[in-house]
Amino acid sequence: QSIDLQAIGSYLVEVARAAGDIVLTARPNSSTTTTKKNTADIVTLTDQAVEAFIRERLSQRYPTFAFIGEETYKDGVALTDDPTFIVDPIDGTSNFVHAFPAVCVSIGLVILRQPTVGVVYNPFRDELWSAVKGHGAFTQQHNGEQQQLPLVSAPLQGLGPACIGIEWGSDREGPNFELNLKVFTTLARTAATGGRFVNSLRCTGSAAIAICRIAAGQQDAFWECGCWAWDVAAAWCILSEAGGIMVDGHPGGWNPPVDNRRYLAVRPATEGQRGFVEEFWSV
Ligand code: IPD
Numbered sequence: 545q546s547i548d549l550q551a552i553g554s555y556l557v558e559v560a561r562a563a564g565d566i567v568l569t570a571r572p573n574s575s576t577t578t579t580k581k582n583t584a585d586i587v588t589l590t591d592q593a594v595e596a597f598i599r600e601r602l603s604q605r606y607p608t609f610a611f612i613g614e615e616t617y618k619d620g621v622a623l624t625d626d627p628t629f630i631v632d633p634i635d636g637t638s639n640f641v642h643a644f645p646a647v648c649v650s651i652g653l654v655i656l657r658q659p660t661v662g663v664v665y666n667p668f669r670d671e672l673w674s675a676v677k678g679h680g681a682f683t684q685q686h687n688g689e690q691q692q693l694p695l696v697s698a699p700l701q702g703l704g705p706a707c708i709g710i711e712w713g714s715d716r717e718g719p720n721f722e723l724n725l726k727v728f729t730t731l732a733r734t735a736a737t738g739g740r741f742v743n744s745l746r747c748t749g750s751a752a753i754a755i756c757r758i759a760a761g762q763q764d765a766f767w768e769c770g771c772w773a774w775d776v777a778a779a780w781c782i783l784s785e786a787g788g789i790m791v792d793g794h795p796g797g798w799n800p801p802v803d804n805r806r807y808l809a810v811r812p813a814t815e816g817q818r819g820f821v822e823e824f825w826s827v
Contacts, residue, residue: 547627549653549661552606553676556651556663557684559601563594563649564667567634577641585714586637591615594633598651602629609653614774623773623800627655630777630800635664636750645669650752652777657798662781664752673756673782681759681785693786693812696761700816703731703823706764707744709754713770720770720805727767730827751807755779758811759786765820766809773800776807787812791821 570590577588595615602611610628612621623630629651634640636647645668653661663674673693675681684690700706710728715721731742746763748754751771758766759782768775777800780790791808792798808824810817 547655549676550679552653553661553663553674553679555605556653556661557665557672557674559598560649560651560663560665560672561667561686562601563598563633563651564665566590566594566597567640567647567649568667580714582714582716586641587615588634588637588641590640591634591637594649595631598631598633598649602631602651612773614772617774623654623657623798625656627653629653630774632752632772632774635752635775639749644749646748646750646753648750648752650774650778652774652779652781654777659777659781659784662778664756664778664782666750666753671753671756673759673779675759675782675785677781677785679785681782683756683760693759693782694761694788697787697812697814698761700764700811700813700820702816702820703742703827705743706820707746708742709746709748709758709763709766711747711749711751711754711766711768711771713768715770723769723806727769727827751775752779755783755790755809758809759783759788761786761811761813764811765824767807767824769804769806771805771807780809783809789817789821 577586579586592615595613610626613631632650635650640647648664648666651663652659660677665672670686673683681693682690751768754766756779757763789810810820
């Protein structure tokens with residue numbers, strides 16, 4: 545039985561907007577915030593309520609599809625080839641708690657381990673990015689106006705002039721943290737790029753939004769070592785459909801959530817993408 549991906553895409557937009565309304569009306573405070581593995585890894589009652597809402601809405605319409613969500617994920621659950629919704633109810637929870645308006649609902653559908661439908665919605669700025677495999681990527685307003693991504697697509701000139709999104713993640717020790725430290729400090733130093741340091745490094749607290757900005761062509765690349773499948777699944781589809789590339793740090797193929805969680809996203813470009821990736825890995 546064939547799956548109507550565009551119908552799924554439209555439904556995910558509807559669910560993401562409804563979930564975004566819940567996020568917008570919530571008033572997080574310290575009494576509704578708890579920590580998970582450390583104080584950089586937090587969850588609010590709103591994250592949990594929004595995930596339950598999204599899960600319910602998805603299972604009503606697509607009861608046979610699997611579901612992986614940040615707040616209900618249990619160690620040992622792995623992605624299979626089956627159609628699987630991968631959901632982050634609030635990507636940018638720390639921003640949400642601080643009322644910093646880079647917060648989104650991220651809903652991806654992955655089939656045969658490939659990001660196939662993706663919707664990312666930031667209710668605070670009414671920014672929505674979406675894509676269905678084979679049908680392009682778009683950004684749209686509430687009034688229905690939409691623009692195809694990328695918005696900008698010039699040649700990539702290498703690391704020196706690049707504006708790169710980075711995220712620290714919530715690991716503050718261990719191999720992923722050490723690699724982030726090395727990459728960030730190397731990029732910031734002159735020696736990294738044959739005499740030039742990178743133009744700029746940006747860290748805004750939501751991996752999903754950062755990757756959507758790469759898809760739009762508004763930044764050159766995004767790197768994080770330590771983000772999870774729910775942070776990237778939807779945005780990855782949007783990025784690929786816009787003509788960007790995601791280089792999964794796991795050489796054997798995407799196997800989340802148990803892979804090493806390293807992602808490099810490179811923006812759509814008329815030329816220079818592969819050279820950029822090679823230069824990045826040589827750092
Ligand atoms: C986090 C954000 C953050 C990234 C972390 C993610 P959350 O998601 O995307 O930017 O650095 O790795 O886990 O916890 O806010 O959903």
